[in-house]
Structures are given as C-alpha cells and as structure tokens.
Amino acid sequence: MKTTDVREDIPLLKDVIYLDAASTTPTPRPVVEAMCDYFYNYNANTGRGAYHLTVKATHKLDEARNRIAKFVNSDPNEIIFTKNTTEAINMVAHGLEFKKGDNIITSNMEHHSNLVPWLKLQKQGVEVKIVKADEQGIIDPGAIDKAADENTRLITISHISNSIGSVQPVDEISEVAENKGIFCLVDAAQSAGHTELDLKKLRADFVAFPGHKGFLGPVGTGFLYCANQAQDQMEPLNLGGGTVDNVTEEDFQLAESPTCFEGGTQNIAGFIGLGEAMNYLERIGISKIEKHSKKLTRIMYQEIQDIEKVRVYGSPENIYGIVSFNIDKINPHDLAKILDEVKSICVRSGFHCAMPSIRHMGAYEFGGTVRASVHYYNTQEEIEILGETLKDVSKFLG
Numbered sequence: 368m369k370t371t372d373v374r375e376d377i378p379l380l381k382d383v384i385y386l387d388a389a390s391t392t393p394t395p396r397p398v399v400e401a402m403c404d405y406f407y408n409y410n411a412n413t414g415r416g417a418y419h420l421t422v423k424a425t426h427k428l429d430e431a432r433n434r435i436a437k438f439v440n441s442d443p444n445e446i447i448f449t450k451n452t453t454e455a456i457n458m459v460a461h462g463l464e465f466k467k468g469d470n471i472i473t474s475n476m477e478h479h480s481n482l483v484p485w486l487k488l489q490k491q492g493v494e495v496k497i498v499k500a501d502e503q504g505i506i507d508p509g510a511i512d513k514a515a516d517e518n519t520r521l522i523t524i525s526h527i528s529n530s531i532g533s534v535q536p537v538d539e540i541s542e543v544a545e546n547k548g549i550f551c552l553v554d555a556a557q558s559a560g561h562t563e564l565d566l567k568k569l570r571a572d573f574v575a576f577p578g579h580k581g582f583l584g585p586v587g588t589g590f591l592y593c594a595n596q597a598q599d600q601m602e603p604l605n606l607g608g609g610t611v612d613n614v615t616e617e618d619f620q621l622a623e624s625p626t627c628f629e630g631g632t633q634n635i636a637g638f639i640g641l642g643e644a645m646n647y648l649e650r651i652g653i654s655k656i657e658k659h660s661k662k663l664t665r666i667m668y669q670e671i672q673d674i675e676k677v678r679v680y681g682s683p684e685n686i687y688g689i690v691s692f693n694i695d696k697i698n699p700h701d702l703a704k705i706l707d708e709v710k711s712i713c714v715r716s717g718f719h720c721a722m723p724s725i726r727h728m729g730a731y732e733f734g735g736t737v738r739a740s741v742h743y744y745n746t747q748e749e750i751e752i753l754g755e756t757l758k759d760v761s762k763f764l765g
C-alpha cells in the first residue's frame with residue numbers, strides 16, 4: 368500500500384495537515400469497519416455465555432489478541448488489554464510488589480505516565496533514581512548500569528522520547544537489566560507501529576503499548592506485554608468478574624494470564640479494531656513505514672532548522688518521528704494556533720506531559736515546545752508546507 372492509498376482510507380486528511388501522530392493517529396476505514404461489524408452484527412459480551420453472538424464475539428476477540436501477539440512476536444497470553452499506555456504502566460506499578468528500601472531506575476526523558484506512578488511509590492519508601500540524559504536527550508546504558516545495585520527492582524525507560532523524539536538504546540538497557548536480574552519495563556508509546564518491535568529479541572519483562580498511536584488502532588485501546596516469566600509476580604489491578612476460576616464465600620482462585628488481569632467487560636469493539644489495525648500495518652509493511660517516516664523526519668528537521676531564530680531539540684541522527692522546536696520566544700500554543708488558522712496544520716504544543724525532559728532540554732522558560740510528528744499517511748509536500756508556513760510566520764513576527 369502506498370501513502371496515497373492510506374490517505375484514501377482516512378477522510379479527515381483531505382481537510383487538514385495532521386502532524387500529531389505522537390498524540391494519537393486518525394483511524395483508517397478498515398479498522399472503523401471492523402468495529403462497525405461488531406456493533407451491527409454481533410454486539411455481545413465475551414467469555415460469558417453459550418449463545419451464538421457471544422461465541423462469535425469471544426472468537427473475534429481471541430483472534431485479535433492472537434493477531435496482536437504475532438505482530439510483536441509474543442505469546443497471546445502475554446498480551447493484556449488496557450485502555451492506553453498509561454494503564455499498562457500503572458498495571459506494573461500496582462502489580463509488582465515494592466518494599467521499603469527497593470529502588471526503581473528511570474530517566475529525566477520520560478512521559479509523566481512513566482514517572483508519576485513511580486514517584487508515588489516514593490511515599491512508601493521506594494527510592495526513584497533518575498538517570499539524566501545527555502544534551503541531545505539520549506540516555507547512556509552505562510549510567511543505568513552504574514545506578515543499578517542489589518536493591519534495584521525495576522528499570523523503566525521509554526523507547527522514544529515523546530517530547531523531542533530521541534531514540535533510546537533500549538536493547539542495551541534491557542540487557543543491563545537481564546544481566547543483573549532486574550525487571551525491565553519499556554514504554555513503547557512512541558515506537559509502536561513506527562519500527563519493528565520483536566519482543567523475543569528485546570527481552571524486556573514488560574512493554575507498555577498504545578493501540579491508538581503508531582498502530583493506527585482506535586482510541587481507548589492499549590496493551591501490556593507481560594512476559595511469561597514475570598506473570599506470577601504480578602497482581603491484577605482490577606479484581607472481579609472474569610478474573611477468577613473459582614470463588615467461594617471465603618476465597619477465590621485467580622485465572623491464568625491474561626484473563627486474571629482483565630477485570631470486567633473489555634473494550635471489545637476497540638480491540639477487534641486494533642487486531643484489524645495490525646492487518647492494515649502488515650499490508651503497508653513496517654519497514655516501509657519506517658523508511659518513509661525517517662525520510663520525513665529528516666526533511667522536517669532540515670526545513671525547521673533553516674528558520675531564523677529557531678531552536679530545534681535533539682540531533683537529526685538520533686531522533687525519529689518527532690521534531691520539537693521553538694521560534695524565538697513565541698509561545699508554543701500561539702504558534703500552534705497560528706499554524707492551524709493559516710494552513711490547518713495540527714501540531715502539539717506545550718510541555719507534552721513530560722515536564723522534566725522539557726526542563727532538561729532548556730525549553731521550560733518558553734512554555735515548552737511546538738512538536739510536529741509524522742506517520743506513513745503524511746507526505747513530503749505537507750512537510751514543505753509546514754516549513755514554508757513557519758518561515759512566513761517567523762518573518763512576520765520577527
């Protein structure tokens with residue numbers, strides 16, 4: 368499938384230049400249709416009955432889980448459905464047992480979703496060690512290795528920073544964790560669907576995924592990969608219907624993974640849509656997506672770098688999918704609003720739920736940055752329009 372084919376499947380792209388894939392992506396028609404099929408033809412709960420509609424819904428949900436598992440090279444029982452990346456991370460924060468004196472290693476490049484749940488544990492006497500990135504927003508695995516000690520229980524790092532797009536050496540970081548027998552969590556919010564993620568190769572214990580970003584799945588979907596070897600150390604976040612094999616008045620027996628981790632009725636239509644999104648990505652080809660988006664990132668960086676009084680964050684060799692910048696001292700929200708009003712360009716502005724990283728990159732005093740982010744549906748022409756518009760705005764305001 369070509370970019371033009373994908374654009375045909377996403378009608379809203381006719382009206383806007385959508386450069387906010389890092390927040391969420393528009394949903395292609397086949398994914399919407401798969402969800403409509405559920406709503407129109409077999410809208411019933413799963414795993415709960417014998418009549419044909421519930422059997423079909425259960426089968427379709429299982430099929431989606433199998434599809435997702437195959438896409439990331441894991442076993443289906445290692446895929447736990449969540450509503451987003453944040454819930455997947457919180458599942459680990461609440462599910463693992465942390466004792467007073469334990470420590471957790473993370474970085475100053477994290478999204479708040481991969482920082483606040485750990486900071487909360489500090490109130491229970493768990494130390495949070497923050498490894499600082501370099502001036503390009505890159506984390507040194509050696510620094511993580513150095514910070515790890517016999518009390519380190521978890522190393523948790525995002526694959527790609529959502530504030531500036533810097534790509535972290537997660538393979539090396541997960542190797543540090545594995546060699547030291549420490550749990551490793553990778554936040555794949557910005558890499559999922561943009562690059563190949565082979566979970567057997569990555570060897571992290573936990574990987575938190577959004578369904579609604581790079582995978583082109585619907586909003587309200589995400590999942591946690593919880594490796595087989597980590598499952599018996601995780602307590603479910605929600606207990607209740609669907610999580611148990613047996614219940615008496617006195618006690619209960621938890622079901623196996625993933626059932627024990629998925630309390631209550633699921634976003635059935637959403638996950639069926641997410642399974643279809645995997646088929647869709649496969650039809651495009653993940654390596655084609657990566658090649659296209661890398662090219663657009665490079666062009667975007669170059670276009671923006673050429674603007675007067677601009678500050679672009681991160682190095683062009685080491686960012687992917689995202690370009691974050693400021694022009695002079697223009698407030699990022701004002702600039703984003705102008706881009707929307709002048710050319711219907713949709714970009715994110717502000718602190719990107721990553722205040723420590725924005726401070727680290729020196730953009731806090733500007734009120735954060737403007738962030739443009741791409742996917743396979745974007746074109747070079749759109750990036751050039753962004754560049755030209757920014758140049759005009761910069762001249763006008765300068």
Ligand SMILES: Cc1ncc(COP(=O)(O)O)c(C=O)c1O
Pocket residue numbers: 389390451452453454477478480481525527528529554556557576577578589
């Ligand atoms: C790196 C990173 N982690 C976590 C999140 C939270 O994702 P979600 O909105 O799916 O919970 C985001 C969202 O942008 C992100 O970029």
